Amino acid sequence: MEHKTISLADQVFENLENDILSGKYARGELLTESKLSLSMGVSRTPIREALRRLSQEHIIEETGKGSVVVGITEEDLRDIFFIRRKIEPECAAMAAKNRTDEQIAKLREAVEFQEFYLGKKDTEKIKLMDSRFHETIYNMSASTVFSDVLVPLHRKIQKYRKASVSNKSRAAASVDEHRKIFEAIEAGNEEKTYELFAKHLENAYNHMFGKEK
Amino acid sequence: MEHKTISLADQVFENLENDILSGKYARGELLTESKLSLSMGVSRTPIREALRRLSQEHIIEETGKGSVVVGITEEDLRDIFFIRRKIEPECAAMAAKNRTDEQIAKLREAVEFQEFYLGKKDTEKIKLMDSRFHETIYNMSASTVFSDVLVPLHRKIQKYRKASVSNKSRAAASVDEHRKIFEAIEAGNEEKTYELFAKHLENAYNHMFGKEK
DNA sequence: ATCAGCATAATTGTATACAATTATACCATT
DNA sequence: AATGGTATAATTGTATACAATTATGCTGAT
Numbered sequence: 001m002e003h004k005t006i007s008l009a010d011q012v013f014e015n016l017e018n019d020i021l022s023g024k025y026a027r028g029e030l031l032t033e034s035k036l037s038l039s040m041g042v043s044r045t046p047i048r049e050a051l052r053r054l055s056q057e058h059i060i061e062e063t064g065k066g067s068v069v070v071g072i073t074e075e076d077l078r079d080i081f082f083i084r085r086k087i088e089p090e091c092a093a094m095a096a097k098n099r100t101d102e103q104i105a106k107l108r109e110a111v112e113f114q115e116f117y118l119g120k121k122d123t124e125k126i127k128l129m130d131s132r133f134h135e136t137i138y139n140m141s142a143s144t145v146f147s148d149v150l151v152p153l154h155r156k157i158q159k160y161r162k163a164s165v166s167n168k169s170r171a172a173a174s175v176d177e178h179r180k181i182f183e184a185i186e187a188g189n190e191e192k193t194y195e196l197f198a199k200h201l202e203n204a205y206n207h208m209f210g211k212e213k
Numbered sequence: 214m215e216h217k218t219i220s221l222a223d224q225v226f227e228n229l230e231n232d233i234l235s236g237k238y239a240r241g242e243l244l245t246e247s248k249l250s251l252s253m254g255v256s257r258t259p260i261r262e263a264l265r266r267l268s269q270e271h272i273i274e275e276t277g278k279g280s281v282v283v284g285i286t287e288e289d290l291r292d293i294f295f296i297r298r299k300i301e302p303e304c305a306a307m308a309a310k311n312r313t314d315e316q317i318a319k320l321r322e323a324v325e326f327q328e329f330y331l332g333k334k335d336t337e338k339i340k341l342m343d344s345r346f347h348e349t350i351y352n353m354s355a356s357t358v359f360s361d362v363l364v365p366l367h368r369k370i371q372k373y374r375k376a377s378v379s380n381k382s383r384a385a386a387s388v389d390e391h392r393k394i395f396e397a398i399e400a401g402n403e404e405k406t407y408e409l410f411a412k413h414l415e416n417a418y419n420h421m422f423g424k425e426k
Numbered sequence: 427a428t429c430a431g432c433a434t435a436a437t438t439g440t441a442t443a444c445a446a447t448t449a450t451a452c453c454a455t456t
Numbered sequence: 457a458a459t460g461g462t463a464t465a466a467t468t469g470t471a472t473a474c475a476a477t478t479a480t481g482c483t484g485a486t
Contacts, residue, residue, distance in 0.1 A: 008439080009439080034466080043440060043442070044468095046440070048262075048468090052265065056269060057361065058358075064467090065447090065448070065468075066467075066468090076358050082303065083300050083358065086303075143292050144289065149362055149366075152361075218447095220468095220469065220470090222469080222470090246437075246438070247437070256470060256471045258469080258470055259469085261439095277437090278436090278477090278479075279437075428485100429485090429486090430484090431482105431483090431484090432484105433480100433481090434479105437478080438475105438476085439475080439476075440474085440475075441473085442473075442474095443470105445468105445470075447469090448465100449466075450465075451462105451465090452461105452462090452463085453461090453462085454459100454461085455458100455459085455460085456458090456460100
């Protein structure tokens with residue numbers, strides 16, 4: 001049993017990020033440390049920490065007198081996809097190059113779980129495994145720079161309520177693409193990984209915004 | 214006089230980031246909150262806040278028992294340049310599109326100061342104005358996503374001690390390129406801005422790592 | 427001499443107390 | 457009624473106190 005205890009600050013961050021990106025807290029709403037402290041039942045210290053992290057990721061904006069909820073706009077979504085399409089295929093290719101057995105196992109597991117939950121039509125779990133798939137690849141690249149850039153971008157997209165991958169057809173296709181990407185990474189085929197990944201992101205983009213560009 | 218008072222936490226962050234990226238604190242060194250608190254003469258609270266931010270940018274790594282200095286490696290530099298070359302020209306093109314008079318004025322000022330300090334051979338000031346030039350462009354893009362990604366990347370490069378733009382020939386060429394980029398942005402010419410910027414980054418990269426790739 | 431175990435110290439995590447700043451509301455004056 | 461000023465309250469910034477965990481070193485037994 002080596003259960004890593006998660007700090008209150010981390011939990012608060014998780015909850016707040018979720019509540020904001022999922023729309024529970026509306027854009028423009030004002031959050032204060034005291035009220036959050038009261039409503040969440042923890043002291044201001046962990047609250048402050050979480051707010052600072054959210055502020056750094058531009059999910060809220062600290063005004064000096066409360067924090068205003070910013071959330072994420074459709075324009076943000078487009079920018080995020082633009083950046084991901086420009087750099088994430090390269091990151092995946094690096095993963096194919098630097099892969100370790102342990103990471104390959106973890107990636108395979110993410111794919112297999114996605115296939116399993118696809119059958120169950122459990123979209124929440126599918127999204128969870130989607131995060132694991134992509135973040136595992138970020139780690140496999142062995143580049144903290146790529147990881148630091150891509151993790152927050154992916155998290156924002158992932159949790160955005162409108163970005164529901166609930167559309168069944170896309171979900172199935174997406175999982176299928178993950179399977180093929182996984183195989184390319186496992187085989188260490190950098191070029192193929194790059195191309196499959198670029199196509200994967202293009203498809204996701206087109207599905208989200210429509211074919212017309 | 215509306216001097217925005219800078220919080221202790223911000224100052225601590227600035228100082229620590231500088232000390233780490235400039236090499237004062239060596240890679241692998243262990244920082245503890247108590248010692249920093251003592252040596253900097255402030256309580257642990259602002260220290261913690263600064264450490265968290267540094268950790269989020271992977272400049273240090275929190276181990277649960279002190280924070281290990283990570284700094285920035287040459288591999289990081291390459292990754293940063295890769296990403297910048299992929300997305301920063303687009304950001305500059307957006308700046309050319311969304312420019313405002315006020316921002317144009319600020320950008321012009323940055324270029325003119327650089328030209329002035331180039332004559333004075335004041336490399337520190339040149340670097341400072343280089344930061345202002347690039348960060349102004351990030352702001353002009355009016356995209357928080359691009360800005361959030363690019364600002365930390367540029368800061369890391371900027372402060373890296375080996376990345377001294379002290380080489381006179383490159384400094385002169387760089388300032389000249391800034392001037393031309395500024396003119397393209399002022400004119401609102403997106404395509405030209407994109408191309409000039411791409412070339413600017415390519416030149417900076419080649420100067421730092423040598424032509425061979 | 428070596429190793430186990432326990433006491434001690436060092437460190438982070440959290441809560442609370444206090445300071446400083448800023449908004450707000452109320453009251454008095456015109 | 458409008459305005460200005462002042463007291464009050466709300467909020468963040470900082471410091472400190474306390475809790476919990478973990479490393480460290482010492483002591484004693486074999």
